[in-house]
Amino acid sequence: MTPFIKLTSSAVPLPIEDVDTDQIIPARFLKAITREGFGENLFRDWRYGKDGTPKVDFVLNNPMYSGQILVAGANFGCGSSREHAAWAIGDHGFRVVVSSYFADIFRGNALNNGILPLVVLPEVLHEIFETIEKNPTARFTVDLEQEQLTNETTGTVTAFEIDPYKKTCLLNGYDDIDYLLSQREKIDAFEAARVDYSLL
Amino acid sequence: MAKTLFDKVWDAHVVSEVPGGNQVLYIDRHLIHEVTSPQAFDGLRQRNLPLLHKERIVATADHNVPTKNQDQPIKEPLSRKQVQMLTENCAEFGVELYGLGHPYQGIVHVIGPELGITRPGITMVCGDSHTSTHGAFGAVAFGIGTSQVEQVMATQCLLLNKPKTMRINVDGELANGVTAKDIILYVISTLGTGGGTGYFVEYAGSAIRALSMEGRMTICNMSIEMGARGGLIAPDQTTFDYMEGREFAPQGADWDAALAYWKTLPTEAGATFDGEYHFKAADITPMVTYGTNPGMGMGIKEAIPEHSTIHGDAGLAKAMNYMGLQKGIKLEGMPIDYVFIGSCTNSRIEDLRAVSRLVKGKKIAATVNGIVVPGSQQVTKQAVAEGLDVILREAGFDFRDAGCSACLGMNEDKVPAGKYCVSTSNRNFEGRQGPGARTILASPLTAAAAALTGRVTDVREMMI
Ligand code: SF4
Numbered sequence: 001m002t003p004f005i006k007l008t009s010s011a012v013p014l015p016i017e018d019v020d021t022d023q024i025i026p027a028r029f030l031k032a033i034t035r036e037g038f039g040e041n042l043f044r045d046w047r048y049g050k051d052g053t054p055k056v057d058f059v060l061n062n063p064m065y066s067g068q069i070l071v072a073g074a075n076f077g078c079g080s081s082r083e084h085a086a087w088a089i090g091d092h093g094f095r096v097v098v099s100s101y102f103a104d105i106f107r108g109n110a111l112n113n114g115i116l117p118l119v120v121l122p123e124v125l126h127e128i129f130e131t132i133e134k135n136p137t138a139r140f141t142v143d144l145e146q147e148q149l150t151n152e153t154t155g156t157v158t159a160f161e162i163d164p165y166k167k168t169c170l171l172n173g174y175d176d177i178d179y180l181l182s183q184r185e186k187i188d189a190f191e192a193a194r195v196d197y198s199l200l
Numbered sequence: 201m202a203k204t205l206f207d208k209v210w211d212a213h214v215v216s217e218v219p220g221g222n223q224v225l226y227i228d229r230h231l232i233h234e235v236t237s238p239q240a241f242d243g244l245r246q247r248n249l250p251l252l253h254k255e256r257i258v259a260t261a262d263h264n265v266p267t268k269n270q271d272q273p274i275k276e277p278l279s280r281k282q283v284q285m286l287t288e289n290c291a292e293f294g295v296e297l298y299g300l301g302h303p304y305q306g307i308v309h310v311i312g313p314e315l316g317i318t319r320p321g322i323t324m325v326c327g328d329s330h331t332s333t334h335g336a337f338g339a340v341a342f343g344i345g346t347s348q349v350e351q352v353m354a355t356q357c358l359l360l361n362k363p364k365t366m367r368i369n370v371d372g373e374l375a376n377g378v379t380a381k382d383i384i385l386y387v388i389s390t391l392g393t394g395g396g397t398g399y400f401v402e403y404a405g406s407a408i409r410a411l412s413m414e415g416r417m418t419i420c421n422m423s424i425e426m427g428a429r430g431g432l433i434a435p436d437q438t439t440f441d442y443m444e445g446r447e448f449a450p451q452g453a454d455w456d457a458a459l460a461y462w463k464t465l466p467t468e469a470g471a472t473f474d475g476e477y478h479f480k481a482a483d484i485t486p487m488v489t490y491g492t493n494p495g496m497g498m499g500i501k502e503a504i505p506e507h508s509t510i511h512g513d514a515g516l517a518k519a520m521n522y523m524g525l526q527k528g529i530k531l532e533g534m535p536i537d538y539v540f541i542g543s544c545t546n547s548r549i550e551d552l553r554a555v556s557r558l559v560k561g562k563k564i565a566a567t568v569n570g571i572v573v574p575g576s577q578q579v580t581k582q583a584v585a586e587g588l589d590v591i592l593r594e595a596g597f598d599f600r601d602a603g604c605s606a607c608l609g610m611n612e613d614k615v616p617a618g619k620y621c622v623s624t625s626n627r628n629f630e631g632r633q634g635p636g637a638r639t640i641l642a643s644p645l646t647a648a649a650a651a652l653t654g655r656v657t658d659v660r661e662m663m664i
Contacts, residue, residue, distance in 0.1 A: 030263075
């Protein structure tokens with residue numbers, strides 16, 4: 001996993017609530033057996049017409065907006081557990097998604113792929129959308145070490161919270177699997193000590 | 201201190217604590233399917249890791265499979281490849297596979313319970329959000345991402361933050377024609393698609409206790425649609441009666457030992473939850489959704505609201521645009537084009553029986569394309585044994601082979617753009633049943649009624 005430490009970038013606004021993972025990557029594109037190449041079909045049906053022509057009114061097709069930060073409405077990533085949604089977002093080049101809250105499974109999937117799901121209060125989210133609306137190239141700094149999001153236009157600094165373990169993982173590019181493998185003795189001991197009703 | 205069902209099961213599976221609050225949770229059973237497992241198997245190969253406990257995994261092919269001519273090779277090359285990949289991976293790692301053609305094949309959340317793999321008091325995961333279904337037995341069951349599928353394969357554990365607990369009580373008696381599906385659609389329409397985020401939900405109350413296991417599975421299945429990590433229901437005599445004698449259920453002395461343990465699981469009096477809601481069964485009528493998430497639902501006699509406090513007016517307007525509907529109108533009486541009876545929410549034998557009872561000796565409307573897709577080969581077998589296939593076919597339904605089918609636009613079964621489909625599945629997201637498809641979620645009874653009349657119909661008026 002690529003470490004995430006700090007970045008300064010413009011942001012792409014998607015002021016829609018309850019964006020489900022079927023929109024992020026529709027089911028018909030889940031047939032690949034590797035993790036690569038999902039970025040092409042990120043937001044496929046919002047982004048392209050039936051014949052594959054880009055829809056001009058969708059933000060990813062608007063050359064005014066770019067950057068490694070996606071800013072979205074509340075409850076981002078609800079629905080299907082498909083990790084392909086996180087792969088598609090990462091493959092497209094986003095490293096941070098900002099919202100007022102995330103669906104649980106998506107949040108976990110993002111973190112397991114080096115993408116920071118950054119939670120801010122609804123009023124902060126609103127202010128970020130306003131800043132981008134006024135100036136599409138407005139820049140933001142996400143500093144994971146300091147747990148701070150800086151709106152470079154307004155100078156507003158917002159503290160955000162992140163689980164300390166997950167923070168260490170992101171900063172160092174560690175996967176959960178490394179930690180879990182290191183627990184092998186405890187896992188063996190757990191298995192040996194308990195009565196297991198699951199396989200009787 | 202009095203403990204909840206969830207706390208008992210979760211705490212019994214904690215292997216170790218990680219500084220900062222996370223826990224290493226032991227996973228008893230792992231279900232896998234073709235879509236979310238190939239990258240996990242690949243990860244094991246790349247890291248040169250063995251699969252720790254192959255006896256704890258069961259695999260099936262469900263999302264990509266055609267529901268016609270299952271004895272023939274899958275036509276679509278990418279689907280064929282993904283199913284083939286599952287077969288190869290299971291062979292390489294020694295995982296039990298109930299693939300196409302196997303008598304146990306079916307939707308992963310249908311086969312676990314019917315085979316007796318799903319049990320009270322266990323932890324269970326699958327790379328699939330509707331793993332919440334299995335909570336109906338009093339298991340802690342939840343969906344995970346593919347990275348976590350790999351973690352469970354390698355270590356039988358996951359690193360997790362313990363969710364908060366919520367109890368949803370539904371008391372009283374359901375009216376005739378109102379089902380488990382209506383309960384859960386009603387609850388989600390009240391709490392919204394994010395109402396359960398961060399929580400594990402226990403469903404309780406007399407209306408829940410009165411439900412069959414199939415009904416309980418329908419409820420727990422849709423917990424994820426309000427954002428909950430999972431849902432669960434205390435095991436009781438209904439649970440034990442359902443389980444006894446199932447293929448892989450414990451037997452003899454093992455059954456007695458397991459049963460004694462299961463009886464210790466229910467939430468104790470005085471246990472507290474982080475959140476609690478109370479609903480009255482009498483307030484619930486047959487439900488239909490009008491929008492593009494499962495929270496946009498209403499009673500069959502109601503009109504689409506002018507404003508949405510939960511989803512916001514912008515969300516509502518976007519949904520109306522996609523659905524081709526207007527705020528303030530009623531759906532009752534509106535012509536529909538498709539009826540899909542299936543999915544891990546409502547494709548069990550009880551669902552097929554309920555539909556058959558309603559349509560027996562009648563014909564579905566000529567304008568409706570009606571398909572019934574059993575959740576598993578076992579459901580098909582039972583349906584055939586009871587003659588339900590004949591009843592459904594004579595009524596004009598296309599009775600298919602088991603699979604996820606039109607629940608998600610991934611296999612051959614899709615709803616065309618712009619068409620309205622009354623569906624017993626769980627998601628009405630944009631494009632869920634195919635690009636441009638317009639889904640109205642409802643119970644099997646409401647779906648059957650719509651098939652007969654060709655319109656969104658109040659099934660209570662058709663029941664004697
Ligand atoms: S039936 Fe639908 S919701 Fe259930 S597992 Fe299959 S695709 Fe997922």
